[in-house]
Amino acid sequence: MLNVYDILETIRMIQDECLDIRTITMGISLLDCIDTDIDKACEKVYNKIVDRAKNLVPVGQQIEKEYGIPIINKRISVTPVSMLAAACPNQNPVKFAKALQRAADVCGVNFIGGYSALVHKGFSAGDMALIQSIPEALDVTQNICSSVNIGSTKSGINMDAVKLMGQIVKQTAERTADRECIGSAKLVVFCNAVEDNPFMAGAFHGVGEPDCEIHVGVSGPGVVRSALAKYPDASINELADIIKKTAFKITRMGQLVGARASKELGVPFGIVDLSLAPTPAIGDSVAHILEEMGLEMCGTHGTTACLAMLNDAVKKGGVMASSSVGGLSGAFIPVSEDAGMIDAAVAGVLSLEKLEAMTAVCSVGLDMIIVPGDITPETISAIIADEAAIGMVNSKTTAVRLIPAIGKKEGETLEFGGLLGGGPVMPVREKSAAKFINRGGRIPAPMQSLKN
């Protein structure tokens, strides 16, 4: 029997604490769209996406209404486009990006992810052309996201790709400098990328996934913070317990929505991603959860420990609530998308170095960090290499999404608006790592890779 307190709790979570389903993402395989004629391939891509995803947005809206829970984003992830580009040598892969954009417009989704390449051990046909085309692709489209996997625990780090991605991130920012360098906000460099991630900008549909499936990404930092606020004097293990219980409830909601969407759309249910994804809205911040635990401001000493506990408790609570947990699952720490992180960065309490430490215990990496416009490609590459090393050695996903603020320096700001937020330009070290980056080659896979 339904309990009055439970009903009111759910309504309060949704109404006052920004609880929502952050995204339902349809993963679509494009492997059957490969064609040596790029125009034919683009047509197949467009037709397949529109055919599979035409009802995604209406079904999402119907579920929103039925359960009274907002579903903020409806998105699509596709097979890494480099695999399609491989069949069309000497052709500009941007044609694929444009075909994806047309499909996004028709389906009404706000992002399609998968303008991607997986090069953790080396470049195969199509990879180089695709990576080189990323700046143009993100310039001429609005709703396409790109990601490149440059390392893994099993294969080590492809330092040639790391070097290249430093240049690509910078070029992407330069090409979109008139739009707050927005291109770089849609480009992620991964180590240990996951194949069923529903969150952007890093979503792509892995080759081991079924032809079409539905993933759900839940959210709810505001709910966790409010739950902790009720226990100002609780011990840390009591806080961990509260977070687990809250994460359980949030994830159950995600499971319900995912199962329903899967049934309505007639495609298999993939995974629920248990991530606490913040937004710049008041009351929807991961930093504020850490502060609720007892930090005067996020970024101060103790932040890494608080985040480690939060990340672990979210997983423990969520894992029993869903039939299939996957994706990135943990706490996200995107600076420009989190009101508390922005405040801490502006105050100079949250530094790039602290964020790097935090990425060793959170679910992803250096995310949505605005850096000075005069940053060199080699410095970007070095930041990517550091972050990838953390992921490689700890057998976890790490990512870098830096936005070089072209023409701006420390103290100035970029404003992207919407869920991407905005924030201050954060300082980076001036000393060069160019010699290290220019050596090229590969960092060999660590001992952790030898598990068989």
Next chain:
Amino acid sequence: MKAVVTVIGKDNVGILHRVSGICAEYNANVLEVTQSVLQDMFAMIMLVDISAMTADFSQLVDRMENLGKELGLSIHTMHEDIFNSMHSI
């Protein structure tokens, strides 16, 4: 299939009448009503059977929402599954 209608806000004359009137209009049978003052707010919770409804569930949701706006109350109409899944194992 059941839905939960919650009305939260300042007490007033005729709220129950108006809400149940809309239910009757769509042939949604009222099964249970709980009304109380909780956490400093007036709260009415109504469990309705929506399996024999004469219209789409989303129409009922919209009508209730508009009624809420008209009366200055927060009215939510949600499928019971969301509460069951979140609060019971």
